[in-house]
Amino acid sequence: MIAYRRKSEMNNKSLKNVEKFWDKKLFGGHFIKAPYLSETFFEEYRQFRFQKEHHLNWLIDWQSAKGKDILEIGLGIGTDATRWAKYSKSFTGIDLTHEAARVTKLHLRYLGYNGQILKANAEELPFSNGRFDIVYSHGVLHHTPSIEKAFRQVHRVLKSNGLFILMLYTKDSFNYWIRIQFYFRLRFLFEMYRLRKGFEISEPWISHLINYHKTGWQYFSWNVWPHHCTDGPDCEIANIYHKSEIVQLLKDSGFMIKKMRKAHFPTNFLSQKIESILAKYVGFFMFVSAVKN
Ligand SMILES: C[S@@+](CC[C@H](N)C(=O)[O-])C[C@H]1O[C@@H](n2cnc3c(N)ncnc32)[C@H](O)[C@@H]1O
Incomplete structure:
Protein backbone atom coordinates (compact mmCIF):
# COMPACT_ATOMS: atom_id res chain seq x y z
CA MET A 1 0.00 0.00 0.00
CA ILE A 2 2.81 2.40 1.03
CA ALA A 3 4.84 1.42 -2.04
CA TYR A 4 1.77 2.00 -4.22
CA ARG A 5 1.18 5.45 -2.65
CA ARG A 6 4.84 6.38 -3.18
CA LYS A 7 4.68 5.32 -6.82
CA SER A 8 1.54 7.33 -7.38
CA GLU A 9 3.07 10.41 -5.64
CA MET A 10 6.11 10.11 -7.92
CA ASN A 11 3.85 9.82 -10.92
CA ASN A 12 1.97 12.99 -9.89
CA LYS A 13 5.24 14.86 -9.41
CA SER A 14 6.50 13.81 -12.83
CA LEU A 15 3.18 14.76 -14.39
CA LYS A 16 3.43 18.22 -12.82
CA ASN A 17 6.93 18.56 -14.30
CA VAL A 18 5.70 17.44 -17.72
CA GLU A 19 2.92 20.03 -17.53
CA LYS A 20 5.34 22.77 -16.44
CA PHE A 21 7.71 21.97 -19.30
CA TRP A 22 5.03 21.99 -22.02
CA ASP A 23 3.24 25.02 -20.60
CA LYS A 24 6.46 27.00 -21.07
CA LYS A 25 7.24 25.53 -24.44
CA LEU A 26 4.17 25.30 -26.64
CA PHE A 27 5.30 22.87 -29.28
CA GLY A 28 6.64 24.42 -32.49
CA GLY A 29 5.53 28.05 -31.99
CA HIS A 30 9.09 29.39 -32.00
CA PHE A 31 9.51 28.46 -35.69
CA ILE A 32 7.00 31.15 -36.71
CA LYS A 33 7.77 34.85 -37.19
CA ALA A 34 4.19 36.23 -37.36
CA PRO A 35 2.76 37.74 -34.13
CA TYR A 36 1.89 34.98 -31.65
CA LEU A 37 -1.71 33.75 -32.04
CA SER A 38 -2.56 36.08 -34.93
CA GLU A 39 -4.46 34.52 -37.84
CA THR A 40 -1.25 34.66 -39.89
CA PHE A 41 0.63 32.85 -37.14
CA PHE A 42 -1.76 29.90 -37.40
CA GLU A 43 -1.72 29.98 -41.22
CA GLU A 44 2.08 29.97 -41.32
CA TYR A 45 2.27 27.24 -38.72
CA ARG A 46 -0.10 24.98 -40.67
CA GLN A 47 1.99 25.49 -43.79
CA PHE A 48 5.22 24.86 -41.91
CA ARG A 49 3.94 21.72 -40.18
CA PHE A 50 2.41 20.02 -43.20
CA GLN A 51 5.53 20.76 -45.20
CA LYS A 52 8.02 19.64 -42.55
CA GLU A 53 5.92 16.63 -41.54
CA HIS A 54 4.88 16.01 -45.16
CA HIS A 55 4.11 12.36 -44.39
CA LEU A 56 1.03 13.57 -42.45
CA ASN A 57 -0.55 14.44 -45.80
CA TRP A 58 -0.63 10.83 -46.98
CA LEU A 59 -0.07 8.70 -43.90
CA ILE A 60 -3.15 9.95 -42.06
CA ASP A 61 -6.54 9.59 -43.72
CA TRP A 62 -8.18 12.71 -42.25
CA GLN A 63 -11.33 12.15 -44.30
CA SER A 64 -11.89 8.82 -42.56
CA ALA A 65 -13.25 11.00 -39.73
CA LYS A 66 -16.48 11.59 -41.67
CA GLY A 67 -19.48 10.63 -39.52
CA LYS A 68 -17.19 9.72 -36.60
CA ASP A 69 -16.48 10.87 -33.06
CA ILE A 70 -12.81 11.76 -32.74
CA LEU A 71 -10.63 12.34 -29.70
CA GLU A 72 -7.18 13.88 -30.04
CA ILE A 73 -4.77 13.57 -27.09
CA TRP A 84 -9.96 16.21 -37.69
CA ALA A 85 -12.48 18.92 -36.81
CA LYS A 86 -13.00 19.71 -40.49
CA TYR A 87 -14.27 16.21 -41.33
CA SER A 88 -15.55 14.59 -38.13
CA LYS A 89 -19.08 14.34 -36.75
CA SER A 90 -17.69 15.53 -33.42
CA PHE A 91 -14.19 16.55 -32.40
CA THR A 92 -12.84 16.49 -28.84
CA GLY A 93 -9.30 17.50 -27.97
CA ILE A 94 -7.43 17.34 -24.67
CA ASP A 95 -4.04 18.53 -23.51
CA LEU A 96 -2.28 18.56 -20.16
CA THR A 97 -1.61 22.29 -20.45
CA HIS A 98 -3.93 25.29 -20.34
CA GLU A 99 -1.90 26.95 -23.07
CA ALA A 100 -2.30 24.20 -25.68
CA ALA A 101 -6.03 24.00 -24.94
CA ARG A 102 -6.42 27.78 -25.20
CA VAL A 103 -4.41 28.01 -28.43
CA THR A 104 -6.23 25.09 -30.05
CA LYS A 105 -9.63 26.64 -29.23
CA LEU A 106 -8.51 29.84 -30.91
CA HIS A 107 -7.09 27.97 -33.91
CA LEU A 108 -10.39 26.14 -34.49
CA ARG A 109 -12.37 29.35 -34.01
CA TYR A 110 -10.33 31.19 -36.70
CA LEU A 111 -11.24 28.45 -39.18
CA GLY A 112 -14.86 28.22 -38.07
CA TYR A 113 -14.62 24.60 -36.87
CA ASN A 114 -16.39 23.17 -33.83
CA GLY A 115 -14.76 21.16 -31.11
CA GLN A 116 -14.80 20.50 -27.41
CA ILE A 117 -11.36 21.35 -26.06
CA LEU A 118 -10.36 20.51 -22.51
CA LYS A 119 -7.37 20.59 -20.24
CA ALA A 120 -7.08 16.95 -19.16
CA ASN A 121 -4.63 14.15 -18.56
CA ALA A 122 -4.28 11.19 -20.95
CA GLU A 123 -3.80 8.92 -17.95
CA GLU A 124 -7.25 9.81 -16.53
CA LEU A 125 -9.49 10.59 -19.46
CA PRO A 126 -12.68 12.36 -18.34
CA PHE A 127 -14.96 10.48 -20.76
CA SER A 128 -17.38 7.59 -20.50
CA ASN A 129 -16.55 4.14 -21.84
CA GLY A 130 -16.91 3.51 -25.57
CA ARG A 131 -17.39 7.15 -26.51
CA PHE A 132 -15.07 7.55 -29.56
CA ASP A 133 -14.57 5.92 -32.96
CA ILE A 134 -10.99 7.16 -33.36
CA VAL A 135 -8.40 8.27 -30.80
CA TYR A 136 -5.42 10.09 -32.33
CA SER A 137 -2.25 11.04 -30.50
CA HIS A 138 0.82 12.39 -32.29
CA GLY A 139 4.11 12.71 -30.43
CA VAL A 140 2.51 12.83 -27.00
CA LEU A 141 2.33 9.58 -25.08
CA HIS A 142 6.12 9.08 -24.96
CA HIS A 143 6.08 12.21 -22.72
CA THR A 144 3.62 10.94 -20.13
CA PRO A 145 4.93 9.23 -16.97
CA SER A 146 2.85 6.07 -17.48
CA ILE A 147 2.17 5.15 -21.09
CA GLU A 148 0.56 1.92 -19.84
CA LYS A 149 -2.10 3.91 -17.96
CA ALA A 150 -2.71 6.13 -20.99
CA PHE A 151 -3.10 3.12 -23.32
CA ARG A 152 -5.62 1.52 -20.94
CA GLN A 153 -7.59 4.77 -20.90
CA VAL A 154 -7.59 4.99 -24.69
CA HIS A 155 -8.83 1.41 -24.85
CA ARG A 156 -11.62 2.23 -22.39
CA VAL A 157 -12.94 5.31 -24.22
CA LEU A 158 -12.87 3.68 -27.68
CA LYS A 159 -15.95 1.99 -29.10
CA SER A 160 -15.47 -1.71 -29.86
CA ASN A 161 -13.40 -2.00 -33.04
CA GLY A 162 -12.48 1.66 -32.57
CA LEU A 163 -9.18 2.84 -34.04
CA PHE A 164 -6.16 4.12 -32.14
CA ILE A 165 -3.77 6.11 -34.34
CA LEU A 166 -0.57 7.14 -32.62
CA MET A 167 2.97 8.26 -33.18
CA LEU A 168 5.79 7.43 -30.78
CA TYR A 169 9.54 7.99 -31.06
CA THR A 170 11.41 4.88 -32.09
CA LYS A 171 14.88 3.60 -31.25
CA ASP A 172 15.10 1.81 -34.57
CA SER A 173 16.20 5.03 -36.21
CA PHE A 174 19.12 7.12 -37.44
CA ASN A 175 18.16 9.88 -35.02
CA TYR A 176 18.43 7.66 -31.94
CA TRP A 177 21.66 5.81 -32.69
CA ILE A 178 23.67 8.24 -34.80
CA ARG A 179 22.43 11.70 -33.86
CA ILE A 180 21.46 11.37 -30.18
CA GLN A 181 23.61 8.59 -28.75
CA PHE A 182 26.69 9.22 -30.88
CA TYR A 183 26.91 12.71 -32.41
CA PHE A 184 25.19 14.73 -29.62
CA ARG A 185 27.27 12.93 -26.98
CA LEU A 186 30.56 13.71 -28.74
CA ARG A 187 29.42 17.24 -29.46
CA PHE A 188 28.56 17.82 -25.80
CA LEU A 189 32.03 16.64 -24.73
CA PHE A 190 33.56 18.88 -27.40
CA GLU A 191 31.52 21.89 -26.20
CA MET A 192 32.67 21.23 -22.61
CA TYR A 193 36.25 21.15 -23.84
CA ARG A 194 35.75 24.44 -25.76
CA LEU A 195 34.32 26.08 -22.65
CA ARG A 196 37.37 25.02 -20.63
CA LYS A 197 39.55 26.61 -23.29
CA GLY A 198 37.68 29.90 -22.84
CA PHE A 199 35.39 29.78 -25.90
CA GLU A 200 31.72 30.78 -25.68
CA ILE A 201 29.15 28.05 -26.12
CA SER A 202 25.55 28.40 -27.26
CA GLU A 203 22.19 26.63 -26.77
CA PRO A 204 21.30 23.83 -26.38
CA TRP A 205 24.77 23.07 -24.96
CA ILE A 206 24.49 25.72 -22.21
CA SER A 207 21.30 24.10 -20.88
CA HIS A 208 22.82 20.63 -21.19
CA LEU A 209 25.77 21.83 -19.16
CA ILE A 210 23.56 23.35 -16.45
CA ASN A 211 21.55 20.12 -16.23
CA TYR A 212 24.74 18.08 -16.15
CA HIS A 213 26.05 20.15 -13.22
CA LYS A 214 22.75 19.65 -11.35
CA THR A 215 22.51 15.92 -12.02
CA GLY A 216 26.09 14.70 -12.39
CA TRP A 217 27.33 12.00 -14.75
CA GLN A 218 23.95 10.30 -14.61
CA TYR A 219 22.66 13.03 -16.97
CA PHE A 220 25.02 11.71 -19.59
CA SER A 221 24.07 8.04 -19.11
CA TRP A 222 22.73 5.81 -21.88
CA ASN A 223 19.14 5.92 -20.61
CA VAL A 224 18.87 9.50 -19.33
CA TRP A 225 20.62 11.47 -22.10
CA PRO A 226 18.08 10.68 -24.88
CA HIS A 227 15.21 12.21 -22.84
CA HIS A 228 16.99 15.56 -23.09
CA CYS A 229 17.89 15.35 -26.78
CA THR A 230 14.54 15.35 -28.55
CA ASP A 231 12.30 18.21 -27.39
CA GLY A 232 14.95 20.26 -25.60
CA PRO A 233 17.44 19.78 -22.74
CA ASP A 234 14.83 20.51 -20.05
CA CYS A 235 12.42 17.85 -21.25
CA GLU A 236 12.43 15.20 -18.50
CA ILE A 237 10.37 12.51 -20.17
CA ALA A 238 10.79 11.61 -23.83
CA ASN A 239 10.77 7.83 -24.00
CA ILE A 240 12.05 6.22 -27.17
CA TYR A 241 10.84 2.70 -27.95
CA HIS A 242 11.90 -0.30 -29.96
CA LYS A 243 9.20 -1.47 -32.37
CA SER A 244 8.86 -4.67 -30.32
CA GLU A 245 8.23 -2.66 -27.13
CA ILE A 246 5.44 -0.69 -28.81
CA VAL A 247 3.89 -3.93 -30.06
CA GLN A 248 3.99 -5.44 -26.57
CA LEU A 249 2.59 -2.34 -24.85
CA LEU A 250 -0.34 -2.20 -27.25
CA LYS A 251 -1.04 -5.93 -27.01
CA ASP A 252 -0.96 -5.75 -23.21
CA SER A 253 -3.55 -2.97 -23.32
CA GLY A 254 -5.92 -4.99 -25.51
CA PHE A 255 -5.14 -3.66 -29.01
CA MET A 256 -4.60 -5.50 -32.25
CA ILE A 257 -2.05 -3.79 -34.49
CA LYS A 258 -3.18 -3.12 -38.06
CA LYS A 259 -0.30 -1.12 -39.45
CA MET A 260 3.09 0.23 -38.39
CA ARG A 261 5.13 2.61 -40.49
CA LYS A 262 8.17 4.78 -39.80
CA ALA A 263 8.38 8.39 -40.99
CA HIS A 264 10.28 11.66 -40.39
CA PHE A 265 13.78 12.06 -41.74
CA PRO A 266 14.02 15.84 -42.17
CA THR A 267 17.04 17.29 -43.95
CA ASN A 268 17.69 20.62 -45.65
CA PHE A 269 19.30 19.09 -48.71
CA LEU A 270 17.31 16.04 -49.85
CA SER A 271 14.05 15.96 -51.81
CA GLN A 272 10.87 14.91 -50.00
CA LYS A 273 10.85 11.74 -52.05
CA ILE A 274 14.32 10.68 -50.91
CA GLU A 275 13.53 11.73 -47.33
CA SER A 276 10.42 9.53 -47.40
CA ILE A 277 12.37 6.51 -48.62
CA LEU A 278 15.01 6.93 -45.90
CA ALA A 279 12.32 7.61 -43.30
CA LYS A 280 10.60 4.34 -44.08
CA TYR A 281 13.71 2.48 -42.87
CA VAL A 282 15.41 4.76 -40.36
CA GLY A 283 12.82 7.46 -39.53
CA PHE A 284 12.33 8.55 -35.91
CA PHE A 285 8.52 8.53 -35.84
CA MET A 286 6.68 5.22 -35.54
CA PHE A 287 3.09 5.58 -36.71
CA VAL A 288 0.76 2.86 -35.53
CA SER A 289 -2.87 2.05 -36.26
CA ALA A 290 -4.35 -0.38 -33.78
CA VAL A 291 -7.86 -1.66 -33.25
CA LYS A 292 -9.57 -2.18 -29.90
CA ASN A 293 -10.00 -5.93 -29.42
C1 LIG B 1 5.46 17.38 -28.58
S1 LIG B 1 3.89 18.08 -28.17
C2 LIG B 1 2.93 17.38 -29.49
C3 LIG B 1 1.75 18.23 -29.85
C4 LIG B 1 1.00 17.84 -31.12
N1 LIG B 1 0.36 16.57 -31.02
C5 LIG B 1 1.96 17.85 -32.28
O1 LIG B 1 2.27 16.82 -32.85
O2 LIG B 1 2.41 18.96 -32.62
C6 LIG B 1 3.39 17.15 -26.76
C7 LIG B 1 2.07 17.61 -26.18
O3 LIG B 1 1.56 16.55 -25.36
C8 LIG B 1 0.99 17.11 -24.20
N2 LIG B 1 0.99 16.07 -23.15
C9 LIG B 1 2.06 15.47 -22.57
N3 LIG B 1 1.65 14.58 -21.65
C10 LIG B 1 0.30 14.60 -21.67
C11 LIG B 1 -0.71 13.91 -20.92
N4 LIG B 1 -0.40 13.01 -19.97
N5 LIG B 1 -2.01 14.19 -21.20
C12 LIG B 1 -2.35 15.11 -22.13
N6 LIG B 1 -1.44 15.80 -22.86
C13 LIG B 1 -0.13 15.55 -22.63
C14 LIG B 1 1.86 18.33 -23.91
O4 LIG B 1 1.22 19.25 -23.08
C15 LIG B 1 2.14 18.85 -25.31
O5 LIG B 1 1.19 19.79 -25.73
Missing part, protein backbone atom coordinates in the same frame (compact mmCIF):
# COMPACT_ATOMS: atom_id res chain seq x y z
CA GLY A 74 -1.99 16.19 -26.89
CA LEU A 75 -2.83 19.18 -29.08
CA GLY A 76 0.19 21.49 -29.32
CA ILE A 77 -0.93 24.35 -31.57
CA GLY A 78 -3.97 22.40 -32.73
CA THR A 79 -2.91 21.95 -36.34
CA ASP A 80 -3.92 18.31 -36.64
CA ALA A 81 -7.05 19.21 -34.67
CA THR A 82 -8.10 21.51 -37.52
CA ARG A 83 -7.99 18.57 -39.94
